[in-house]
Amino acid sequence: MDAVFAYLDPGSGSMILQAILGGVAGLVVALKMFGRRMFSFLTFWKRDEASPAAVESEPD
Amino acid sequence: MAPAGIEPGSFRDPDSRVLVTGDGVYRLLSDDGLADWRSLASSELFERATADGSLIGTRESNGDGELLAGLDGPDSTLVKPPAAVLRHDEIPFVSYPYEWSFGMLRDAALLELDLLLAALDEDLILKDATPYNVQWRGAVPVFIDVGSFERLREGEPWAGYRQFCMQFLYPLMVQAHRDVAFQPLLRGRLEGIPPTEAARLLGGRHRFHRGVLSNVVLHARLERRYEENAGKQVRGELKQARFSADLIRANARRLRKLVARLEWKPGASAWARYRETSSYSDEDSARKADFVREAVETVRPSLTWDLGANDGAYSRIAAEAGSYVIALDSDHATIEALYRSLREAEDRSILPLVADLADPSPGLGWRGMERRPLLDRGAPDLTLCLALVHHLAITANVPLAEVVEWLADLGGAAVVEFPTREDPMVERLLAAKRDDSHPDYDRGYFESRLERRFEVERREQLGSGTRFLYRLSPRA
Numbered sequence: 001m002d003a004v005f006a007y008l009d010p011g012s013g014s015m016i017l018q019a020i021l022g023g024v025a026g027l028v029v030a031l032k033m034f035g036r037r038m039f040s041f042l043t044f045w046k047r048d049e050a051s052p053a054a055v056e057s058e059p060d
Numbered sequence: 061m062a063p064a065g066i067e068p069g070s071f072r073d074p075d076s077r078v079l080v081t082g083d084g085v086y087r088l089l090s091d092d093g094l095a096d097w098r099s100l101a102s103s104e105l106f107e108r109a110t111a112d113g114s115l116i117g118t119r120e121s122n123g124d125g126e127l128l129a130g131l132d133g134p135d136s137t138l139v140k141p142p143a144a145v146l147r148h149d150e151i152p153f154v155s156y157p158y159e160w161s162f163g164m165l166r167d168a169a170l171l172e173l174d175l176l177l178a179a180l181d182e183d184l185i186l187k188d189a190t191p192y193n194v195q196w197r198g199a200v201p202v203f204i205d206v207g208s209f210e211r212l213r214e215g216e217p218w219a220g221y222r223q224f225c226m227q228f229l230y231p232l233m234v235q236a237h238r239d240v241a242f243q244p245l246l247r248g249r250l251e252g253i254p255p256t257e258a259a260r261l262l263g264g265r266h267r268f269h270r271g272v273l274s275n276v277v278l279h280a281r282l283e284r285r286y287e288e289n290a291g292k293q294v295r296g297e298l299k300q301a302r303f304s305a306d307l308i309r310a311n312a313r314r315l316r317k318l319v320a321r322l323e324w325k326p327g328a329s330a331w332a333r334y335r336e337t338s339s340y341s342d343e344d345s346a347r348k349a350d351f352v353r354e355a356v357e358t359v360r361p362s363l364t365w366d367l368g369a370n371d372g373a374y375s376r377i378a379a380e381a382g383s384y385v386i387a388l389d390s391d392h393a394t395i396e397a398l399y400r401s402l403r404e405a406e407d408r409s410i411l412p413l414v415a416d417l418a419d420p421s422p423g424l425g426w427r428g429m430e431r432r433p434l435l436d437r438g439a440p441d442l443t444l445c446l447a448l449v450h451h452l453a454i455t456a457n458v459p460l461a462e463v464v465e466w467l468a469d470l471g472g473a474a475v476v477e478f479p480t481r482e483d484p485m486v487e488r489l490l491a492a493k494r495d496d497s498h499p500d501y502d503r504g505y506f507e508s509r510l511e512r513r514f515e516v517e518r519r520e521q522l523g524s525g526t527r528f529l530y531r532l533s534p535r536a
Contacts, residue, residue, distance in 0.1 A: 007073050008188050012289040013255075013282030014222035015298060020282075021274055021314070022307035032301035 066137075068429040069192070074139035076207025079127070085148045086121060088131065090140035093207060097146065100209040105178045113197070114171060116204045117149035151204065152384045152411070153363070154437050157191035157227070158247035159413040159421060161396040162235050162324040163403065164201070165242065168194040169228040171201045173316040176218070180309050183212045189220030190227050192431075198384075198409045199402035215299035218308045225275060226252030229319065233276070234261050236322045237269050241392060243414055250425050255280040271318040326393030344522045348529065349377060351520055352444060352475055355531045356381040358517075359473045361441035367417055368448035372398045372410060378444065379409040386440075390416040417448070418456035435470070443467060443474040446529075450479050453501055454489040460500045461509045467532075468513035474532045478506050483526035503528065 019030040067078035075093035079086040089097055100106050101120075109115035121127075127145055131138060157165055168191050176186050186208045193205035230253040231242035238261065245253055253261070259280035262272050286294065352374045356364070364378040369387035371394070378385045387410050389395050398412045415421065415434060424431040445467060452458045458466075467474050479486050480503050490498065510516060514532035521528050 007075075008219050008223060009291060010217065010219040010295075011222040011283060012286040012291050012294040013284070014225075014279065015217045015291070015294050016286060017274075017279050017282050018217040018221055018307060018311055019298060019301070019303060020278070022310050025304070025310070026307050029298065029301045029303050029307065033297045 066131075068427065069425065069431060071426070071430075073187075073207055076205070077138060077142075079131075079145075081127070085150055086127065087118075087146040087148060087207060088138070088142035089144045089146065089207070091143045092140075094144045096210040097144070097206065099184060099211050100206060103179075103182045103184060105175070105182055105184070109175065109178070109203070113200065113202060115175070116151070116195075116202055116206065118146050118206050121145040121147040146206065148204070148206075151195040151202065152197065152438075153386055154432070155196060155411060155413055156246075156421065156431050157231075158243045159415055159434070160191075160243075161392055161399050161412065161414055162232065162242070163396055163399050164196070164199075164412075165191060165228065166232055166319060166322060167403070168201050169224075169232065169319045170316065171203055172224070172228065173312050173319065175203055176220075176312050177309065177316070179209060180212065180305055180312070183305075184209050185212045185218065185305075185308070186210075186220055189218075189224035196411050198407045198411055199399055200406060200408055212305055214305065215303055216295060217298060217303055218311070221311070222255070222279075223252070224315070225258070225279060226254060229271075229275060229315070230255075230258040230261075232319065232322050233269070233272065234258070236324045237262060237266050237272070239324070239327060243392070247421065247424070250431065255283050270321065275315075275318070324396070326396060341524060344524055344527065345373075347520070347522055348446065348477070349373065351518075351529050351531070352377050352446075353381070354518075355473070355475045356383065356442065358531075359442045359533075361472065363438055363440050364442045364444060365440040365470070366444040366446075368446065368451065369398065369412070369444075370394060370447070372402070372412065374444050374446060375410045378442070379407070383409070383442070385410045387412045388415040388417065390414065418452060418458060439471045441472045443470050443472055445474060446477040447479075447485075449476060449506075450483070450486050450489060450501075454486065454493070454498055460498075460502075460506055464506070464509040464513060468534060471534065473534065474514070474530075476510075476530045476532060478503060478528045478530070480526045480528070483524075486526075 016030070019026045019033065022029065065080065067080050070078035075090040075096070077088045079088055106115065110117050131142055157168070160168070171194060172186070172189055179185055187210045188208055193203060193208055194201050195204050196202065227246070231246055234240045234245065234253070235242045240261070255276065258276045262276050267273055267277050356378050361378065361383045364383040364385045366372070366375040366378065366385055366387045369375050369389045372387050375385045375387040387398060392414050395412045395414045402410055402412060420434040421431070423429055423433045449463055452463050453460045467476065481487070481490065481501060510530060510532060513535060515535060516530055517533055518531040519528065
């Protein structure tokens with residue numbers, strides 16, 4: 001069977017979140033996954049703040 | 061019952077289409093869909109869940125050649141050729157999440173997660189997570205989409221998580237944490253509330269409620285951050301990093317705990333409608349109950365609509381006589397209270413729904429046909445319209461004659477209550493209007509309109525003198 005989802009777009013961000021939220025085991029998956037792009041992961045928060053939509057939802 | 065043909069609300073999944081004919085509800089499966097079905101049908105989960113009623117009764121349909129023959133021709137719009145046909149048990153009345161109360165949406169979410177967890181134990185998974193896959197037998201939820209079960213693909217995350225958030229979790233959180241009604245949000249957008257909007261609705265101090273930072277705020281950030289990333293690539297990377305079904309299980313358990321703890325406390329003002337009930341004298345209430353009982357025993361309805369059901373007292377009378385009852389009320393808190401008491405009793409004959417009869421659910425979705433209008437989903441044999449006419453005529457400004465036309469067009473028999481202008485409740489409603497407003501609100505005029513469309517079988521004046529009851533049968 002092809003590794004293709006039936007019909008629903010699971011969302012890239014939503015898939016990654018499932019690894020991040022999966023406790024210790026999930027963290028291992030997330031770290032492995034980001035191994036190659038560790039740099040971009042670490043700069044993730046900073047980058048996000050640059051977009052106006054994200055600034056709006058920043059904590060006071 | 062839906063009109064015969066391919067159910068217009070089932071097009072999203074090409075492996076599994078619903079077909080409604082004069083004699084039942086069927087599901088057409090593609091080759092892939094058939095393989096998934098066989099895996100489900102041989103599981104313990106299937107046996108257990110269909111036995112306890114949480115999964116719709118389903119069997120492979122024999123003699124389906126005729127059904128299939130008509131569907132494979134040049135007129136067919138099916139994406140994949142049908143390979144097999146299943147037949148489902150039927151649900152007495154179809155309802156949608158934007159008509160449910162908070163507790164109903166929450167219990168549907170818990171059912172979804174319980175089935176997901178049970179599926180994972182047998183190397184199956186749910187391919188989506190939408191409340192439209194849940195229907196009701198009274199106050200008991202039943203999962204209707206056996207086509208949602210598929211064989212687990214090792215290394216892939218749950219495709220339904222985002223949809224679960226948008227259609228279950230966020231609406232529940234918005235209601236629980238902000239006391240913002242979720243029904244208009246779901247009715248306004250069938251896909252549900254997207255993570256970015258949920259993050260705005262649950263911003264500020266609300267983000268510190270359990271589960272909001274992770275499932276809402278972080279979700280929205282990741283969605284923006286990875287907007288451009290192809291799903292295929294992310295899926296591949298997760299697989300390489302050994303994403304496993306254990307992670308799906310852990311997340312589903314966490315979600316279950318989160319959802320089970322969500323609570324909505326309706327504001328005090330929302331219970332105002334109960335006051336009207338309590339303004340009746342005990343004698344009036346008893347006579348009203350007797351009147352309804354006699355009507356139910358005469359008409360012997362199989363489907364009753366109780367309009368403005370309030371605490372469901374008259375719904376229960378109809379249900380006791382063997383009718384399936386749709387208990388409609390526009391007040392969310394009232395329906396929530398009714399649902400909780402019915403759920404407690406595991407009632408299977410009264411379906412409580414939040415519905416404003418002056419603004420009932422329209423047809424929605426693709427071609428306006430994916431979700432059907434409330435009034436098209438099954439004609440009542442008997443309509444109970446008690447303590448409602450004055451609200452429609454005065455509060456909602458519907459001309460009295462149109463109220464009668466509407467009742468008659470519903471098609472069945474009816475029990476209607478008319479409070480005169482001297483009734484304290486009517487006086488209160490009229491006090492908000494100009495002196496000369498609603499000149500048509502008059503008992504004589506009302507009766508003349510009734511007689512045009514109905515036979516008045518019985519009329520009774522309640523002891524208080526300001527309320528009249530009518531039992532009506534439709535004119536042939």
